[in-house]
Amino acid sequence: MSMPKQSTIRNDWYNVVQEYTERLVKIRSVSPGEGEIRVAHEVLRQLTEGDVGSLYTMHGLDPIEGDPYQRQNAYAFLHGQSSATLVLLGHIDTVDTQDYGPLEPWALEPNELTLRKKALFSSPTAAEEADDDWMFGRGAIDMKSGVAVNIALMRRLAQANHQSPLPLSVVMLATPDEENESAGVLQAVHFLLRLRELYGLEYLGVINTDSTTALYPGDQQRYIYSGTIGKLLPCFLCVGSASHVATPFNGLDANLLAAELIRELSMNDSLCDVAQGQVTAPPVTLHAKDLKDHYDVQLPFAAYFYLNVLTLNTGPDELLQRLCACSSTVMRDLLQRVDQAEQRWRQASGEHGWQERFQPRHGSVLTYAQLYTEAVKQLGEDQVQAALDAEWQRASSLPDARERSLCLAQRLWKLSNRQGPAVVIFYAPPYYPHVAPTPGALQDAISNVVAAHPEIPLEILPYYPYLSDMSYLRLDPGINLSAFTQNMPIWQESGTQAQIGAYKLPLAEIQKLALPVINWGPYGYAFHQRDERVLKSYSFETLPQLIYETIMYLAQNSAS
Incomplete structure (x- = not known):
């Protein structure tokens, strides 16, 4: 199937994604903690402001069952004309900001950090190389810019769906706790299964917009990953x-x-x-x-x-x-x-006689x-x-x-x-299952979009090389987990009476969900470091456009 012509699709993402990213970064959401609740509310606010909320089939906050912090996943759902459904995923929590040292008062203020960027780097040369195309701040790349991309996509899809019903269904989830114990995505497993049953959905897979970076000095590629470590x-x-x-x-x-x-x-x-x-x-x-x-x-x-x-x-x-x-x-x-x-x-x-003893x-x-x-x-x-x-x-x-x-x-x-x-x-916990690349409609759509843009240095690799929530959305067929469960002292089978201090994963539910996973996220450097930064031109404009084209390809394929 031919790609939709790029000229027919609006390409004015930059200012919107930049604004949403700045607003999300300004909210302290260190995991685990109550700040994750505030940022979930902000995600929902961004999804729905300007009367866009009425255009979704569903939107809201899904509480994490048994969570001591009473955290919630933010979500929005568009039910299209077919059961084929794409999931957009991102996490809203961050690591702490103590590593910023004397710059910590501005760790959540991208503009203020830009003014002080020389102090962020260990060498003047590195500071000089960080031009105006970078946004600094805790969570800027890992991964509030990725969540902002998903919000911008969902808003545009909601508006398009209002004018002409989409052939494709789309659900977006923003989850807390990725940097700690992945409570958000484990709740999302149950949510996605309920949604599938309620609307008769057929999940094509998930695009997780977590951070990406160069794999070696001088690397200019922008990577897409079709599995995870x-x-x-x-x-x-x-x-x-x-x-x-x-x-x-x-x-x-x-x-x-x-x-x-x-x-x-x-x-x-x-x-x-x-x-x-x-x-x-x-x-x-x-x-x-x-x-x-x-x-x-x-x-x-x-x-x-x-x-x-x-x-x-x-x-x-x-x-x-x-x-x-x-x-x-x-x-x-x-x-x-x-x-x-x-x-x-x-x-x-x-010593005598030691040989005999x-x-x-x-x-x-x-x-x-x-x-x-x-x-x-x-x-x-x-x-x-x-x-x-x-x-x-x-x-x-x-x-x-x-x-x-x-x-x-x-x-x-x-x-x-x-x-x-x-x-x-x-x-002992935690356990992150690896997920192998899964051929299918989502991989085909991404391959077609990549082929349509030879001017962009895009490369698809099999495994996302960083730990991520994608591990809990699919279990590779044939994996034997008995050695894991039998040799984990605090393991508790899902569905049994809760024990304080136990560790459990909804393994049967993950196997039932079985989502193909893709990570296609913003580009930046220094995750979890004080010079954390996101490349604005690619992350705020090119990336959302490419994912939008992927969604349109899937939509056309669903309609055919």
């Missing part, structure tokens, strides 16, 4: 053996075990995922500590850390198998090294699920579950989900009556 957070409870520091060979320093595992796993490029020409960043530790809470001269006999692992195609089961194999190798090599050190030390000490060290590596099975065999499921329930009650007041998970893993270890050295591997 995922993330798993495996945790390692490292159990040593207690001893006095004067007799270290009678025990094992748990910190040494943790350090060897970190040395092997962190920045290990053999654990990178590769798919369709893209490669994930290697795993890194996000936290590590031993579990002593006071000073004494006893060896630390327990330590733990967790590892950030990005995925393109590796599932929780496969990753767990690889980590267990790697940890077993580390354990074997470390204990052999300690054995050899002890033999040399006793020989140098002139010497016993080579052995250790074990287990998953949380394996440890649970062992404990149940010894004690029975009722006793094990009762002990874990009691620990859950005690740990539920801890604000950090990783710490709550650790408490349950420690309790299960004590129930097992095992002895160290050992490593227990389990999962």
